Amino acid sequence: MRYLILSDIHANLTALDTVMAALPRDTWDDLLVLGDLVGYGPDPGAVVDRIRELNPSAVVRGNHDRAAVGLISVEDFNPAAARAAQWTADQLSADQRDWLAALPQGPLAVSPTVLLCHGTPDDEDTYVFDELDAQAALSTVSRRVIFYGHTHQAAVYESTGGDSGITDLLPCPAPAHWSHVLAESRRYLINPGSVGQPRDKDARAGCGLYEAVTGELTLLRVDYDIADTQDRMRKAGLPASLINRLAMGC
Ligand code: ZN
Numbered sequence: 001m002r003y004l005i006l007s008d009i010h011a012n013l014t015a016l017d018t019v020m021a022a023l024p025r026d027t028w029d030d031l032l033v034l035g036d037l038v039g040y041g042p043d044p045g046a047v048v049d050r051i052r053e054l055n056p057s058a059v060v061r062g063n064h065d066r067a068a069v070g071l072i073s074v075e076d077f078n079p080a081a082a083r084a085a086q087w088t089a090d091q092l093s094a095d096q097r098d099w100l101a102a103l104p105q106g107p108l109a110v111s112p113t114v115l116l117c118h119g120t121p122d123d124e125d126t127y128v129f130d131e132l133d134a135q136a137a138l139s140t141v142s143r144r145v146i147f148y149g150h151t152h153q154a155a156v157y158e159s160t161g162g163d164s165g166i167t168d169l170l171p172c173p174a175p176a177h178w179s180h181v182l183a184e185s186r187r188y189l190i191n192p193g194s195v196g197q198p199r200d201k202d203a204r205a206g207c208g209l210y211e212a213v214t215g216e217l218t219l220l221r222v223d224y225d226i227a228d229t230q231d232r233m234r235k236a237g238l239p240a241s242l243i244n245r246l247a248m249g250c
Contacts, residue, residue: 001030001211001213002212003110004023004209006032006034007033008149008195009036009037009047009195009196013043016051019207033051035059044096045092060107060117083239106118106124113212127151128150131166131168138189153193154219155168158183173201178218181215188217190208196229200250203247203248204222
């Protein structure tokens with residue numbers, strides 16, 4: 001079973017289509033999506049439609065998905081994010097809105113081993129930024145392999161369960177193609193990176209592949225036409241800070 005894992009697409013259709021072109025349908029079996037399909041980017045409706053066409057086996061909602069359909073207010077968002085969220089809400093059709101509104105809150109189990117969440121297993125809005133956060137997140141559940149998003153930063157936290165604690169295995173800067181076989185005796189908290197708005201100083205689109213039988217995890221970074229997305233953001237009148245950060249990857 002080969003899972004393709006996408007997170008934080010953020011209405012960036014160019015990034016999504018480039019990732020999907022790099023990973024044709026015969027390179028994966030099941031698609032898992034970790035939330036924030038919309039928000040920030042210029043293509044909210046098109047990204048919702050594209051993901052639905054891909055028939056994912058599991059999708060959890062993100063905070064921007066909730067904001068776009070009125071499940072949370074944008075009061076806690078910064079002004080640029082709030083403006084983008086309002087713009088996003090205005091672009092969605094009733095059908096797209098209903099589909100987003102019905103997305104489940106994580107955590108979502110996809111197998112006896114694999115769990116999905118947007119923030120952490122016990123709180124969809126909590127961020128995992130470091131080993132301490134990862135340890136706390138892993139302590140709330142028993143599944144061995146947990147995929148999360150929300151930070152827009154790729155990471156592969158490995159827990160030995162012993163004194164040596166927890167380590168982020170992903171090199172920094174991460175290569176375009178990084179693979180590692182997950183150990184049966186260890187637990188993992190994995191962020192595949194953001195497809196549509198990376199914030200780990202690498203502007204390329206991020207995604208993950210997990211082969212559940214062999215345990216091989218691959219994190220990929222894919223070059224896409226950032227200027228193409230920025231053009232549509234400009235035409236939509238989205239905030240300049242959001243347009244500029246795409247090229248900086250932060
Ligand atoms: Zn996000």
